[in-house]
Amino acid sequence: MKKTMIGIALATCGIFGLASATASADTSFPNNLRIVIGSKSTGGDTYQNTAIVAEALARKLGINVKVDAVGGSTAFNTISRVSNGSVIMMFHDQAYLGYLYGQKGYENPFEAYRIGPSVAINPGNAYLVSKNSPYKNVEELMTACAGGTDIRVAIQPGGVSEIGYSAMKNAIRIQHPGREGCLVAVNRGSQSDKNQAMFDGLADLINGSVQANEQYTRLPADDQKAMRFVWLTAGNATIQQANPEGMGETTREMLLQYVDPNVSVTQDGSRNFTFDKEFFFLFNKEMDQKLVDELDQALTEIFAEGQIQQTQKRSFFIPDFRPSAESEAYFRDKAAQYEVILKSLQ
Amino acid sequence: MEFLSALDLIYFVLVLSGTLIGIIFGAIPGMTATMAVAVCLPLTYALDLNHGLALLLGLYVGGISGGLVPAILLNIPGTPSSITTTFDGFPMTQKGEGERALKIGIVSSLFGGLFSAAVLFFFAPLLADFAIKFSFVEKFLIIFLALTVIASLSSNLLMGLFSALIGIWLSLIGTYSVEHGGNGDTRLMFGFMQEYLYDGFSLLPVLIGLFGVAHILEEAEKGIHEATKDMQLSLQKGARFSVGVFRNQKINLIRSSFLGTFIGLLPGVGGSAASVLSYTQEKNFSKHPERMGKGAPEGVIASEAANNGLTGGALIPLLSLGIPGDSTTAVLIGAFTLQGIQVGPLFIGENVATWNTMMVGLVAANFMMFLVMFFAIKYIAKVVMVPKYVLYPIIMMMCVVGAYAINYGVMFDVWTLLLFGVGGYLASKFGIEVAPLVIGFILGGQAEVYFVKSLESFGTLTIFFTKSPIAMVLWVFIFISIGFSIYQAVKARRLKQAGKGEEA
Amino acid sequence: MEISDLFQVSIDFSQSHLFFPRIIHWLLLIMALMILLFEGIPYLREVRSGRKSLPFTTGSFDSKRVFGTLLLTILYFVSMPYVGELFPNTGLGFLLMSIPYMFALSVLYLHQHDRAHLLRVGLNALIAPVVAWYILAKLFAITLP
Known part of the structure; x- marks a missing residue:
């Protein structure tokens, strides 16, 4: 019995020693950094974008960086609890849109957490109609609405997928006051459910993405599944930065047709609404400033080297680096603008 | 034959290693095929697309298949879709037919896998067009049909239905998730629980809690007495495996493989429904329904053929609609995008070479799974001879690993394990039946979304009857299924009374 | 009122998270009552007459x-x-x-x-x-x- 116990104790010490001896990188981050993301999917854009950044960070800092797809609620809980910099979070505009839309599980991120550097844009957020739809473009859809026809839009409620719908509703409110009620949300979940809503004839317009829906736009018109882009919410300058090949067989030039100023959804009567889905870090409020600086510095160097931009563009992300301080101010302003839109619709 | 160039030795080595790792993941309670694929995804960065896919397909097939090992030997479903394998597989082990059950399961898996691969190869685009004819209304009816198994599965009809309702109730705890089109609001809990229960109880910790932990507690109550010597004897005692088992099971094999493939191709309906559904159908059409659940080989066949049939089925919407058919294929999308390839309705036509190599990989993975498992079984089956005082601590530890890792590091999932372990242990004392409860839990969430969304869209209950010819056909199946259960219940009661009569 | 109106259901999206749980609650209640009626009462009667015992009191408990x-x-x-x-x-x-x-x-x-x-x-x-x-x-x- 005694011998066994001693054996166990010895072995335990050995493992201890092993684990602590390997910490040697010249960074204040622990040897094993964990990035939790606000999505539960390891096949989605948040994971993919984070994996690219994590790999670059691991190389730069000489530490292990691991991405865990724990989902929004758990990720927020984790970074609220852990302040020593061993866990940081990556998410996108949903972090504050969820709060603005009053979703359960979201707090005001500017108060509850610290906003870290931004890294990339997914320019793919899109709206599509069926290929044989009577509506050619966003303007016709909004005019139809103004004429009293219900236009049903399949979205996932409460965030990124809904913001374009809210913007259209807002534009109708400005241009045809009192008619915004004719734009109706069809609340669906996954992309497959949104597509299905269109196939079932339950939606006239669906939220989708360039990545997931591009091939549907190339199907022959007599195919029940065929779709047509009518609007990409990304800014013109954002799409300009994409690789000229675009996505699939749809080139950057073709994508630019569906972007402001070719598509006009007014934000306030004078300028057009655009929405870039941007990925950024979030930290515990109390995390050491030294760690924040170190991460900013590491990312600055990574983006200066120019390698990561190519990787990002190959995966249809647009590089979008801002150090923490700049990033926080930027997202505060962005959130304030969207808040105005959402308030005006209440 | 451009694709042949991709099929080098490394390709097959990767398929083999994928299959091996997959089987191990599948065999560990709480580790799933999805996790195996997700964990190995970063490894594919270093490989080209074809080689990456070889590894991932191996992992997928291996992971789905490996689940039968703990299901049969330990009564713990290694993956959610092997839940129905426990119903007959474990009783077979108790009869000393563990090895036989494993072999039956593996042969059925191979058949299901190859069947679905063939369907995938020949009919993918056609079936994709068929799949989109299933709206929420039809999907609800499919879930409803799968739920009818509860009637025939419970030993006491009232308690069985009650248990299933509790299972459904438990599955609703948490948010009505926006990811399924809900409004994101929480229900069935208090505010302070939101931190833990926002996403509800996770399926896998619930499963291994109810099956694994509860079982250990029951054994602890009896004092953990070893029965190793008897086991050793009984290992040889039971009937041995022979291909003859399948002689009367051709229809079962084909029907179950077909159902697995079919459920796989409906996005969102998911893997567990496939094996539940095919188990239901086998029970309904079986000549000896009373044997099912007590160690009937046909139960294992139905369950395993279906859950491997799922593999090819779930790849259909992935490759011909760009939409994953289950959670594992959702991770596969990531592997494609990392290589700069987008899956969608034009994928097969534009990437014929990749498509062909994938098919070869899928078929190869199925055969390798079969070979690896078939020859390893003799040794795997000895698990039942490990003394309990060694085995149970290992099971507890692995359950913890699985529960913690399933959502990439959530401690609450580990507590879920204990919660449901103790809950299951106590509930069974009050006559709550675990199998219906678990099936209710698995299908409850989907039943809600499909039901509520159908009503939201159409505003009337009649839509469930009038939506489409498919819906009417499904109703016919539902009535047949319910009718059979009633018929069987009546027959069983009559037999019982006749038996009592003789005693008196 | 037409017969089809009987089947009309309208769901308020903001309250839709409670729709299905409510149905389940009713079904649970109905089932619980039925079990009490058909199983519980006969069971308790047998316990009282000493033919069966309450759960937890049977067998060995380590x-x-x-x-x-x-x-x-x-x-x-x-x-x-x-x-x-x-x-x-x-x-x-x-x-x-x-x-x-x-x-x-x-x-x-x-x-x-x-x-x-x-x-x-x-x-x-x-x-x-x-x-x-x-x-x-x-x-x-x-x-x-």
Whole structure:
């Protein structure tokens, strides 16, 4: 019995020693950094974008960086609890849109957490109609609405997928006051459910993405599944930065047709609404400033080297680096603008 | 034959290693095929697309298949879709037919896998067009049909239905998730629980809690007495495996493989429904329904053929609609995008070479799974001879690993394990039946979304009857299924009374 | 009023999270009453007449092993993340706590506490977690407590 116990104790010490001896990188981050993301999917854009950044960070800092797809609620809980910099979070505009839309599980991120550097844009957020739809473009859809026809839009409620719908509703409110009620949300979940809503004839317009829906736009018109882009919410300058090949067989030039100023959804009567889905870090409020600086510095160097931009563009992300301080101010302003839109619709 | 160039030795080595790792993941309670694929995804960065896919397909097939090992030997479903394998597989082990059950399961898996691969190869685009004819209304009816198994599965009809309702109730705890089109609001809990229960109880910790932990507690109550010597004897005692088992099971094999493939191709309906559904159908059409659940080989066949049939089925919407058919294929999308390839309705036509190599990989993975498992079984089956005082601590530890890792590091999932372990242990004392409860839990969430969304869209209950010819056909199946259960219940009661009569 | 109106259902989206749970609550209530009526009352009648006994009162109950298992497991779950935070993201909380937990659980379940058995149990408690930890946390980089 005694011998066994001693054996166990010895072995335990050995493992201890092993684990602590390997910490040697010249960074204040622990040897094993964990990035939790606000999505539960390891096949989605948040994971993919984070994996690219994590790999670059691991190389730069000489530490292990691991991405865990724990989902929004758990990720927020984790970074609220852990302040020593061993866990940081990556998410996108949903972090504050969820709060603005009053979703359960979201707090005001500017108060509850610290906003870290931004890294990339997914320019793919899109709206599509069926290929044989009577509506050619966003303007016709909004005019139809103004004429009293219900236009049903399949979205996932409460965030990124809904913001374009809210913007259209807002534009109708400005241009045809009192008619915004004719734009109706069809609340669906996954992309497959949104597509299905269109196939079932339950939606006239669906939220989708360039990545997931591009091939549907190339199907022959007599195919029940065929779709047509009518609007990409990304800014013109954002799409300009994409690789000229675009996505699939749809080139950057073709994508630019569906972007402001070719598509006009007014934000306030004078300028057009655009929405870039941007990925950024979030930290515990109390995390050491030294760690924040170190991460900013590491990312600055990574983006200066120019390698990561190519990787990002190959995966249809647009590089979008801002150090923490700049990033926080930027997202505060962005959130304030969207808040105005959402308030005006209440 | 451009694709042949991709099929080098490394390709097959990767398929083999994928299959091996997959089987191990599948065999560990709480580790799933999805996790195996997700964990190995970063490894594919270093490989080209074809080689990456070889590894991932191996992992997928291996992971789905490996689940039968703990299901049969330990009564713990290694993956959610092997839940129905426990119903007959474990009783077979108790009869000393563990090895036989494993072999039956593996042969059925191979058949299901190859069947679905063939369907995938020949009919993918056609079936994709068929799949989109299933709206929420039809999907609800499919879930409803799968739920009818509860009637025939419970030993006491009232308690069985009650248990299933509790299972459904438990599955609703948490948010009505926006990811399924809900409004994101929480229900069935208090505010302070939101931190833990926002996403509800996770399926896998619930499963291994109810099956694994509860079982250990029951054994602890009896004092953990070893029965190793008897086991050793009984290992040889039971009937041995022979291909003859399948002689009367051709229809079962084909029907179950077909159902697995079919459920796989409906996005969102998911893997567990496939094996539940095919188990239901086998029970309904079986000549000896009373044997099912007590160690009937046909139960294992139905369950395993279906859950491997799922593999090819779930790849259909992935490759011909760009939409994953289950959670594992959702991770596969990531592997494609990392290589700069987008899956969608034009994928097969534009990437014929990749498509062909994938098919070869899928078929190869199925055969390798079969070979690896078939020859390893003799040794795997000895698990039942490990003394309990060694085995149970290992099971507890692995359950913890699985529960913690399933959502990439959530401690609450580990507590879920204990919660449901103790809950299951106590509930069974009050006559709550675990199998219906678990099936209710698995299908409850989907039943809600499909039901509520159908009503939201159409505003009337009649839509469930009038939506489409498919819906009417499904109703016919539902009535047949319910009718059979009633018929069987009546027959069983009559037999019982006749038996009592003789005693008196 | 037409017959079809009977089947009309309109769901307010903001309240739709309660729609299905409400149905389940009603069904649960109905089932509970039916069980009480058809199972509970006859059962209690048999208990009273002494033909059946209440649950928990039948068979042997090894309280040492049941409550021991529960206590050890709770200790294990509580200590794991706590120790884990000392070595962030290394899975050491799992490794360091699994060893004593498994050893204690094995000893609890053992009926013969002789040297050979203890040695076997000790080795198992040592090797199993180390292998699991090494393969999963190190090789596959799976997050453990």
